[in-house]
Amino acid sequence: MYKKDFPIFEHNPWLVFLDNGASCQKPKMVIDWVSDFVSHDYANIHRWLYELSERSEKAYYDSKIAVANLLSCKASEIFYTYNSTYGINIIAGSLVRSKVLQKWDAVLIGIWEHHANVLPWQILAEEYGFEVKFFGIKNDYSIDRDDFVIKYTDNVKVVACSHVSNVTGQIYDVKKVKQQLRDDTFFLVDWSQSVPHFVVDVVDIGCDALVFTGHKMMAYTGIWWVYLKKEWLKKLSPMIAGWWTIEDVSVTGHTLTSGTDKFEAGTPNIIGAVSLLKAIEYVDNIWWMQKIWQHEQEIVKKVLDWFKLLAGKVELIWTFVSENRVGAFSFVLKNQSNFNKIWEIFASHNIAVRCGWHCAYPLHKQLGLGGTCRMSTYIYNDDQDIEKFFEVLSGI
Ligand SMILES: Cc1ncc(COP(=O)(O)O)c(C=O)c1O
Numbered sequence: 001m002y003k004k005d006f007p008i009f010e011h012n013p014w015l016v017f018l019d020n021g022a023s024c025q026k027p028k029m030v031i032d033w034v035s036d037f038v039s040h041d042y043a044n045i046h047r048w049l050y051e052l053s054e055r056s057e058k059a060y061y062d063s064k065i066a067v068a069n070l071l072s073c074k075a076s077e078i079f080y081t082y083n084s085t086y087g088i089n090i091i092a093g094s095l096v097r098s099k100v101l102q103k104w105d106a107v108l109i110g111i112w113e114h115h116a117n118v119l120p121w122q123i124l125a126e127e128y129g130f131e132v133k134f135f136g137i138k139n140d141y142s143i144d145r146d147d148f149v150i151k152y153t154d155n156v157k158v159v160a161c162s163h164v165s166n167v168t169g170q171i172y173d174v175k176k177v178k179q180q181l182r183d184d185t186f187f188l189v190d191w192s193q194s195v196p197h198f199v200v201d202v203v204d205i206g207c208d209a210l211v212f213t214g215h216k217m218m219a220y221t222g223i224w225w226v227y228l229k230k231e232w233l234k235k236l237s238p239m240i241a242g243w244w245t246i247e248d249v250s251v252t253g254h255t256l257t258s259g260t261d262k263f264e265a266g267t268p269n270i271i272g273a274v275s276l277l278k279a280i281e282y283v284d285n286i287w288w289m290q291k292i293w294q295h296e297q298e299i300v301k302k303v304l305d306w307f308k309l310l311a312g313k314v315e316l317i318w319t320f321v322s323e324n325r326v327g328a329f330s331f332v333l334k335n336q337s338n339f340n341k342i343w344e345i346f347a348s349h350n351i352a353v354r355c356g357w358h359c360a361y362p363l364h365k366q367l368g369l370g371g372t373c374r375m376s377t378y379i380y381n382d383d384q385d386i387e388k389f390f391e392v393l394s395g396i
Contacts, residue, residue, distance in 0.1 A: 021376030063277035110161035169328030223272030327377030
């Protein structure tokens, strides 16, 4: 239904793109709008000396307003950098620098985390002497509340987890996690796999920080946002500083700016921000988000029916139940464990999927899996894509 909006399919007519969990394709409207902006309005921002710069800056801040509307928060609580990985590193580093996280403290993260939400904590932990612990899942893949209670000791200062698993597509009840936390625990949620698929309300969930990466929602690569609750904007020192993060510098010291500017050192990704604005305009906020969700749920049901037919030959990781999930499905084949081979076969049929660990070693290790194949859907995938994928899978 939406495929015609995406030039990639015109230029690659046989392509079945099922690697959307990694990054998704860009609509013509976004490409044209961005090209238009670069052709007519682009200049560096935060200089205000000429009209072009003003136009460019307006587009940059309009982008933040669009993001804020999408998340039901304030534009003044959002700052941009480059991707989710970078974002979590910045938050982790700022928490250490601001002494919110110190020696003997602990960080508690979900076992299903992407490495982007594991390594920043582990690397800093080695240097600063705090501990990183994982809370687990039960056999039905739901959060193991008992394990959480045991691990959530008095020294836990940060809890961080993803809203949606990039391996199973499972939506976790992060609001319930928040309700279990003490007021002084910093709660970070990685929304990389949820924002592209359904409406999320940051205030309702009540997290302190949230990261999201624009390229998974039809914006260009290199633009990513962090929502940071107002009180933390004041408390945290930035990891990276330079132009635009200061009010004053002298030979004896400096004064940092307040608010989100403090976290946006140097020339930002202006073109990326505009691409995000245009991607959100393309989605047309809430009404279209609901349509994306409906479309996805229809596809999810069809995919699960196919997996049910292949049960015994193909093991789907997690469940055949369609509730609480987005269109990401990982699986293993009973008769073929060579993922490179499987990947190659799909590629030879112009089907883009992913095989491996999906940057989630801890989860794969807990499940005793040496890797999985993942197919992940988005707005433009249709019945033909799904049929072609399962035709090839059945053949393997
Ligand atoms: C849950 C999750 N977190 C973080 C990331 C990292 O995103 P990026 O590569 O944009 O930094 C991904 C990427 O797939 C992801 O799925």
